[in-house]
Amino acid sequence: xxxxxxxxxxxxxxxxxxxxxxxxxxxxxxxxxxxxxxxxxxxxxxxxxxxxxxxxxxxxxxxxxxxxxxxxxxxxxxxxxxxxxxxxxxxxxxxxxxxxxxxxxxxxxxxxxxxxxxxxxxxxxxxxxxxxxxxxxxxxxxxxxxxxxxxxxxxxxxxxxxxxxxxxxxxxxxxxxxxxxxxxxxxxxxxxxxxxxxxxxxxxxxxxxxxxxxxxxxxxxxxxxxxxxxxxxxxxxxxxxxxxxxxxxxxxxxxxxxxxxxxxxxxxxxxxxxxxxxxxxxxxxxxxxxxxxxxxxxxxxxxxxxxxxxxxxxxxxxxxxxxxxxxxxxxxxxxxxxxxxxxxxxxxxxxxxxxxxxxxxxxxxxxxxxxxxxxxxxxxxxxxxxxxxxxxxxxxxxxxxxxxxxxxxxxxxxxxxxxxxxxxxxxxxxxxxxxxxxxxxxxxxxxxxxxxxxxxxxxxxxxxxxxxxxxxxxxxxxxxxxxxxxxxxxxxxxxxxxxxxxxxxxxxxxxxxxxxxxxxxxxxxxxxxxxxxxxxxxxxxxxxxxxxxxxxxxx
Numbered sequence: 001x002x003x004x005x006x007x008x009x010x011x012x013x014x015x016x017x018x019x020x021x022x023x024x025x026x027x028x029x030x031x032x033x034x035x036x037x038x039x040x041x042x043x044x045x046x047x048x049x050x051x052x053x054x055x056x057x058x059x060x061x062x063x064x065x066x067x068x069x070x071x072x073x074x075x076x077x078x079x080x081x082x083x084x085x086x087x088x089x090x091x092x093x094x095x096x097x098x099x100x101x102x103x104x105x106x107x108x109x110x111x112x113x114x115x116x117x118x119x120x121x122x123x124x125x126x127x128x129x130x131x132x133x134x135x136x137x138x139x140x141x142x143x144x145x146x147x148x149x150x151x152x153x154x155x156x157x158x159x160x161x162x163x164x165x166x167x168x169x170x171x172x173x174x175x176x177x178x179x180x181x182x183x184x185x186x187x188x189x190x191x192x193x194x195x196x197x198x199x200x201x202x203x204x205x206x207x208x209x210x211x212x213x214x215x216x217x218x219x220x221x222x223x224x225x226x227x228x229x230x231x232x233x234x235x236x237x238x239x240x241x242x243x244x245x246x247x248x249x250x251x252x253x254x255x256x257x258x259x260x261x262x263x264x265x266x267x268x269x270x271x272x273x274x275x276x277x278x279x280x281x282x283x284x285x286x287x288x289x290x291x292x293x294x295x296x297x298x299x300x301x302x303x304x305x306x307x308x309x310x311x312x313x314x315x316x317x318x319x320x321x322x323x324x325x326x327x328x329x330x331x332x333x334x335x336x337x338x339x340x341x342x343x344x345x346x347x348x349x350x351x352x353x354x355x356x357x358x359x360x361x362x363x364x365x366x367x368x369x370x371x372x373x374x375x376x377x378x379x380x381x382x383x384x385x386x387x388x389x390x391x392x393x394x395x396x397x398x399x400x401x402x403x404x405x406x407x408x409x410x411x412x413x414x415x416x417x418x419x420x421x422x423x424x425x426x427x428x429x430x431x432x433x434x435x436x437x438x439x440x441x442x443x444x445x446x447x448x449x450x451x452x453x454x455x456x457x458x459x460x461x462x463x464x465x466x467x468x469x470x471x472x473x474x475x476x477x478x479x480x481x482x483x484x485x486x487x488x489x490x491x492x493x494x495x496x497x498x499x500x501x502x503x504x505x506x507x508x509x510x511x512x513x514x515x516x517x518x519x520x521x522x523x524x525x526x527x528x529x530x531x532x533x534x535x536x537x538x539x540x541x542x543x544x545x546x547x548x549x550x551x552x553x554x555x
Contacts, residue, residue, distance in 0.1 A: 021120055050169050058228045060186045062126045063163045065214055066156040067190035069133070072198035073098075073149075076207045083207065086142045093146050096260060101153035103252035106441055107298055108245060109161040110434035117164045117233045118433065121158060123225050128155030130218025164436040167479025168424050169232060174367060176421055181363020184417040188355045191278035191530040196346070233429075243289040244297035251282030252441065259448040267456065302427060302435045307536055312442050314535070317528040318379065318415065319452030320521070321441060328458075328514055329389070329405065334513055336394050347398055351405035358413035363421075366537075371422035375532040378415025382408060389518040393511055418535075425538040448537040454517060460512035 132152025171179040258275035290296040308396035333339045385408035427435040
């Protein structure tokens with residue numbers, strides 16, 4: 001190239017690609033525009049110009065369903081207790097088992113995608129999820145529902161990483177921002193509307209329909225995937241990395257279980273300490289095996305792509321602040337203001353709509369100016385609005401909460417998807433499936449870890465602020481239980497029903513604690529703000545992605 005492309009957001013000019021790289025980039029672009037299929041191990045499938053949009057919409061259906069199901073079920077916990085004459089501890093496994101199975105199956109998604117092909121894996125995953133949904137709605141006991149939910153989670157856990165993998169192989173790198181903006185609508189909207197939709201179905205229809213609602217959509221999704229998703233180049237998967245599969249499954253199972261139950265059981269309890277010890281040992285063995293295996297289950301060398309690692313760091317840090325709003329604001333509205341779940345969902349709906357409108361705009365801007373300007377502005381807006389929430393009080397009008405949440409949604413829409421997108425553009429096509437699995441694992445674990453840490457902080461502060469009379473009611477424990485109950489509406493953390501207990505606690509102490517927590521959340525976003533200036537995007541395409549320096553010219 002006579003004029004090396006200057007990276008989006010400024011910085012040094014890119015290193016000019018070699019003639020071989022230019023030829024590979026041209027081949028990738030021609031294939032994406034509808035030319036001849038790429039050779040084995042090359043880029044994505046050959047599709048007609050614009051046809052990837054139809055395939056993208058089809059993929060969003062499955063992603064939306066799997067994310068929606070992670071949050072829609074949780075509001076039905078009290079109803080399920082009554083329906084099956086079960087205790088809260090027993091019914092809670094309906095939620096917990098879904099989270100734990102996800103941790104087991106996600107690491108294998110890249111290998112399975114290479115083994116049977118991403119299109120076939122997506123169809124099989126969506127079919128498993130749909131069948132699991134049907135039988136979950138048909139469940140006749142607590143045990144049967146837990147088993148069917150585990151079956152459902154096998155499909156649900158594979159849908160997200162294989163969907164992201166196909167998007168990055170299917171869409172031209174010049175349009176990847178637009179594509180991920182469309183995908184981001186599902187990513188943000190599904191968890192936001194899940195509790196409201198679930199509450200409506202449970203209250204006005206029947207709890208079984210929180211599962212049955214997936215069945216017709218899933219059938220249509222399978223039919224659309226068969227018709228509109230193209231075939232992808234197959235990669236040699238090799239034999240399954242059994243040591244890696246076992247150690248990752250045990251390690252993630254133990255870690256996610258400990259994070260979901262830590263606030264309830266106590267972080268110093270024997271069970272939690274043992275779970276964390278098993279997780280640490282298993283994951284350490286997993287890293288050792290993966291770095292020495294000839295065909296690792298998850299190629300940890302993708303962290304050598306510095307921009308990918310940088311994007312994961314920013315995404316992990318900001319997810320903590322993201323969930324501080326998505327999680328604690330509904331908790332504030334329900335505990336302090338006294339709103340019901342359905343009314344709370346309506347208050348938060350405008351922010352979700354703002355996000356849905358702006359994420360596609362953010363994607364198109366990404367294609368034009370790159371990630372750094374968008375992410376910096378978005379994180380700055382998130383910092384400012386998160387700081388505003390430290391002024392919450394029992395007298396704060398709901399209209400003020402709606403306004404602050406909408407402004408915060410602007411920052412989220414500008415920042416979140418460009419961060420994820422920019423890192424993945426540096427991954428060679430053959431490594432996209434495994435990198436997508438790693439990205440999903442990091443996001444899930446960081447969100448669970450962040451929520452567990454924030455929950456510990458707020459329960460500690462709330463207890464410290466409570467008066468002696470209120471402390472006699474043990475408000476810290478009551479709040480921990482309520483926090484865990486609300487956590488189920490996000491990503492499957494275990495919870496308990498403690499609304500009556502929290503009603504006895506000192507609500508002003510809780511308000512003061514949650515105000516302090518938002519100060520911490522604003523500070524956390526600042527940590528991600530500085531490295532956001534160094535985000536770059538790779539516009540050459542999958543085959544040209546190279547390992548390079550984290551800061552400076554994109555190479």
